Structures are given as C-alpha cells and as structure tokens.
Amino acid sequence: MNDQFARMVGDRVRFYRTAARQTKTVVAGLTGITPDYLYQIERGQKLPTIPVLAQLAEVLRIKPGDLLSAEPIAAPRRASNAAGDAIYRAMTAPTTAGPARVSDLGRQVCEAWSTWQTSGHRYSELTTDLPELIATTDATVRGTSGKHRRQAQSVAADLYGLVRTVTKRIGRVDLSLLAADRAQRSAEQADDPLRLAGARWNLIQVMLADGHAQAAEDEAMKALTELQAALGPDHLDAVAMSGALLLLAAVASVRAGDAWTGRERLRQATPLAERVGDCNVCWTAFGPTNVAMYAVSIEVESGEAVEGLRLAAHIDHERSLSIERRVAFLLDQAKGYAQRREFAQTLALLTTAETDAPEDVSFRPAAHSLIRTVMKRGRRTEAAGAVQLANRVGLPV
Template sequence: MAGARWNLTQVLLADKRADAAEAVAMSAVADVRADLRVENSDAMAVSGALLLIAAVAAVRDGKVWAGRDYLRQVAPLADRIGNRNVCWTAFGPVNVAMYAVSIEVESGEAVEGLRLAAKVDHERSPSIERRVAFLLEQSKGYLQRREYKEALNLLEAAETDAQEDVRFRPAAHALVRSPMERGRRSEAHEAARLATRIGLPG
C-alpha cells in the first residue's frame, strides 16, 4: 500500500498538486512506522522514497527548508540499507544524492545543485527513469544560469539514454523549448533538431 501511494504522489506532482503529494507521502510514512521499529529494510526503503517525494513536494509548495529537512531525515536510512529497488523506488544513497540536486535546483539554487551533481555517479542508479530525471534536473540548473549549450548537452545525453522517456515527458519538452526560444542562433538550431528527433510539436 505504501508503494502504491508512492506512485500516487508522482501523479499528484505531475498534476501540480504539491501540497496533496506531500500529505499523501507523509501519511504513508506514518503508516509504515511500526515496520521501521523492527528494522524492516523494505519498509525503510519505501519510507525513504516517500520522504524524498515529500521533499520535492514541499519545495514546489514553497517550503524549501521543510524539503531540506526531509532530505536530512532520509539520508541515515539510505546509508543503513544501501541501494535497493523496493516497489521500483530505486531508493538508496545514490537516489538520495540525486534528490539533493533536485531540491536545490527546484528552489532556484542552481549553483549549489550543479555542485552537488558533479559528485554523483548517476549510472549506479538501477532506474533508467531516475537517471534521465537527474540529467533533466541538471539541464534545468544550467538553463537557470542561461548556459544553454551545457543544458543541451545534458538533454541530448538523456535522449541517448531513453529517447521514449524524453519524448513523452512534458518537463523535458519545456526544457528543450527554452534554448529554442532564448539561446543563441546555433543553440536554437541545435535545440530545434533535438525537438524534431523527440517529436516535439512546433
């Protein structure tokens, strides 16, 4: 049930209902608390994954310090159980490190987010979706700094890793459009070629 609610939080975030996503995540964390007390590793992994989603939801709802606090809570769980993929959550130290980047980029702290990203070996994540999301978060950070070439390099890396994921992910479309509309001519042309490859509507 907690894993199912983790999926629900993803839907709520995609629907821009960050407050509801945080509430669902934290309710599910409370429901697995008894299993945490008996050192159930699966419960720890799912609880950690829910706290990570709650962190992103809090930041999107304007509560940056609450998001960072959730992240601080979850780090010891990840260190204790290592990288796992319970309910396809890909929870573990690698995912926590990737979410730390997301928290900073989502809060507009692109410099700190990109600094943290440089330390993450995202290829160790068992989830293609998470690896692609990590590349997109870095791209978003570079776009915040108007460094369009670097952003495009990451978008193209994400396309190489999982073209269908990029093709059908609205967040990726928004990132591709930014250098098309605001970059220099060469960057706009490169972004337009990428947009064509992923079938982005004009």
C-alpha cells in the same frame, strides 16, 4: 557467443513486434508457436529455429535478415493516443482473458518492470503489452481464492504501480490516478503493509504531477507513520520504503514553497539510504544514489541552480537502478544550466538524455520545455541544435 546472438535476435523480435503494435499472443498465434516460447525468444533465452525465424519475419512484415543484422535499428515513433485508449479499455471493459499461474504472472510483471527501468525504448515496448497483462491479471485475481488470491493481489498491486507510471508518461493522468487507486486496493486485499506503502507512494506521484503539493506531503508523512507502526524499525524493506516516502515529501515541501522543510526531509532520508544501500523495494530505486539525485532536484526546484549543479558534479548517475531517475537527473541539471542561461550545457545534457533514453525525451514535458527554451533564448548555433533535437524526438517546432 550464442547467448549474445540470442539476445540480439530477441531484442529485434521484440522491437519489430512493438513497432507493429502487436501483442505476444497475436504474433505467437500467427507464427504457430506458444506465447511462452515467444516470450523466451524475446528475452534471449531461446534462439528460434530458421523456420520459426522466417515465419516471425513474415508475420511482422519484415525481411528475415532484419532479425539477424548487426546494424542499429531506429526507435519507433511516439506511442499515439491509441496506446492510452487500449490501456483504458483493458482497465474498464469486461475481458475474455483466462487466468494464469500466479508465479508465471508475477514473473511477467517483474520483467515488465525491469523493461521500464532499464530500456531506452520502454514506452513502445510496454504500451503494446500492458493491456493484455492487465486483462490476464484481472482474470487471475478473479479466478483464485485463499492464499493464492492474496498472492495474486500482490502481483496486481505491482502491475498497477507500473501502469500508473506508464500512463502518467504518455499523458493520461486520468488513467494514472485510476491505476494508483487500483494498486492501493489490491495491496489492501493482499494484506501487505509494504505494498500498501508502495501503492501510496504511487498515489503521491500522481498528486505531485497534478499540482497538489501540500496534500502530497501530508499523504507521504501519513503513509510513513503507518508503515513504521505496521512493520517496525528493523524491517529493512520498510526502512527503504520509508526513505522513498521521505524523498517525495521533500519534493512536495519544496513545491509548496517550503524549501527548508524539503531539505530537512532529505536529511532524514540520508541515514536510511546509508543503512539499506541502493535497492529497489517496490520499484522505488531508493538508496544513496537516489537521495543524492533528489538533493539536486530540491536545489534546482528552489531556484538554487549553482548549489544544485555543484552537487550534481559529484554524482555518478549511472549507478541508479532506474533509467527514469537517471533521465530525471540529467533534466534537472539541464534545467539548472537553463536558469543560468548556459544553453550550450543545457543542450548537451538534453542530447545525453536522448542518447540514453530517446523515448523519454519524446514524452517528458520537462524535456520539451527545455528544448523550446533553448530554441527561443539560445544563440544561433544552440537554437539550431535544439531544432534538430526537436525534429528527432517528434516535437513540433
């Protein structure tokens, strides 16, 4: 019971801190505790004393009862351009941040990735903390040498992979490309073939988002060949990473107008997924569930909505390790129903996505496009429901 209560209090502290757009260091300092103690409170590992709880409430400008109430809390509004600007400054401007222990830094990056892949409010939770984490990581890389420096570069590669996906989702493709490049350079300095393949996987994501499908496919297949040469067929993490690269190559083929090659890439990935199971190598969430979801994406993107929806009916999307993939799967189905002009089902899937991850519906252009489609083409009740959804997620009507 105490553990559950501690997690509830921690969730609320983190919610109100991120809603106020304050870093852990600032809030901890004003509260009179260490950043590590605040970190443990937010993760539900420590239950704050009453004096600390009262001081946290004062710093966050809320009532102490707000941190204890069992009532649901509303999602904060969309992150503004200020979030992207703060990340940009952290990536480009000199910093006064001090280095951290590499093991502690690695734990923080893993926690940040976990938040990104599991929290429905991941945008507001991460965009506040990322600038500080970037600055600390850069200082740690500069302040270490030898084996420890390679370990720090590995952590930096993981962090910049996260920065890539976050900045992409908040509409900063320029920062997404910069982060992907940083991840690749860090992986090279770490002399880690697996992380280098993961960094290239991130770069391919940027290329796909930027409309360079053929270049993305070429890069995916080149990265796949080099990874297999470096680590061999018996390295299970390399097998999973190979499968993740094949899935991106499949999507790239479809977007380049070659659906049959896309399906062939998917077939090549299937036995790899069966071999490794659902796993999360380099945070790619590769495995049988992800392959099945990509099969739906490929059919819907090819205009084969009936086949895509048939495949989707047999998938338990909750088994995916990543909320991002789960939401993408729901949006793929919504797109399939929109292609069939079945807008009631489209709206129902959008509403499910909003329930699971409200901020994703606020940020994803694919969700915005589907909402507008239902508003314009749906029946009166469907259009009205889409308008209500648009208002809830902050999309101009």
